[in-house]
Amino acid sequence: MVDVTKYKTDVLDIWSKYQNHEIFLNPDFEYRKFPLLPEKIKKNSLLFVGMNPSFRKGVKILDSEKKVGFYDIHKNNNEKEISYFIKMSDVARYCEVEWTHLDLFFIRETQQKLIESLTYTSIDFLNEQLAISFEIIEKSKPKLIIVANAFASEFFGKKKESKHSKFDKIWKGFDLYFDNNLWGKKTTFNKSIGTYEIKLNNKLVPILFSGMLSGQRALDIGSFERLKWQAKKILNR
Numbered sequence: 001m002v003d004v005t006k007y008k009t010d011v012l013d014i015w016s017k018y019q020n021h022e023i024f025l026n027p028d029f030e031y032r033k034f035p036l037l038p039e040k041i042k043k044n045s046l047l048f049v050g051m052n053p054s055f056r057k058g059v060k061i062l063d064s065e066k067k068v069g070f071y072d073i074h075k076n077n078n079e080k081e082i083s084y085f086i087k088m089s090d091v092a093r094y095c096e097v098e099w100t101h102l103d104l105f106f107i108r109e110t111q112q113k114l115i116e117s118l119t120y121t122s123i124d125f126l127n128e129q130l131a132i133s134f135e136i137i138e139k140s141k142p143k144l145i146i147v148a149n150a151f152a153s154e155f156f157g158k159k160k161e162s163k164h165s166k167f168d169k170i171w172k173g174f175d176l177y178f179d180n181n182l183w184g185k186k187t188t189f190n191k192s193i194g195t196y197e198i199k200l201n202n203k204l205v206p207i208l209f210s211g212m213l214s215g216q217r218a219l220d221i222g223s224f225e226r227l228k229w230q231a232k233k234i235l236n237r
Contacts, residue, residue, distance in 0.1 A: 001040045001042060003040055004070065011068050011106055011129075018122070035106035038070065038071060038100075046091070047099070048102075049148065050152060052103050052106065073085060086214065088101060094231075095228070145208070148212060149212060157173045174198045177189065195209075195230070210227055211223075
């Protein structure tokens with residue numbers, strides 16, 4: 001297991017550094033002041049990556065989660081109680097592997113547009129969180145990564161040379177090229193498994209980019225079935 005609670009001080013330092021940012025000053029969004037992370041991440045498992053923990057207005061933040069909160073996905077079978085994790089558990093059960101989950105950002109927010117706006121106005125705030133997230137990902141040594149959010153894929157390097165080409169700092173920015181291109185870039189897409197591979201711990205790790213698995217914008221049934229099939233094929237190769 002990767003003990004994520006060891007990053008508590010680092011996360012609090014980020015929130016302290018940016019405590020006067022406008023996103024924290026609106027009293028209607030006070031919940032943003034309290035970052036949330038998983039308590040631990042399983043090693044050598046199927047890793048699902050999301051964007052950030054959502055928050056429903058009207059839900060009271062526990063006193064124990066003030067400043068920074070940690071949750072245990074699998075404690076008391078929580079993956080069945082929280083609808084967001086049901087499909088992830090379904091994929092892992094089909095593949096007959098253990099699974100775990102990590103959000104790239106720790107800010108509680110339902111509207112994904114907030115993160116997108118911060119990529120233009122507060123890239124350092126995002127990058128400091130990503131430095132922790134990618135360190136955790138590397139330490140977890142995943143067998144397969146499924147990025148279950150289309151926008152989250154951009155922080156791995158998708159649209160690196162189009163939408164984000166003007167940024168001086170480009171988060172992790174793996175080289176993801178589907179084909180050889182006119183500028184001499186060689187493909188990094190593994191056609192034998194039908195997806196990209198990224199280098200973690202000097203080892204190539206397969207990564208599947210997917211849309212949301214639950215909610216209004218969730219994958220249709222056919223796409224979800226193909227995702228399960230491909231994930232199992234990759235893990236069993």
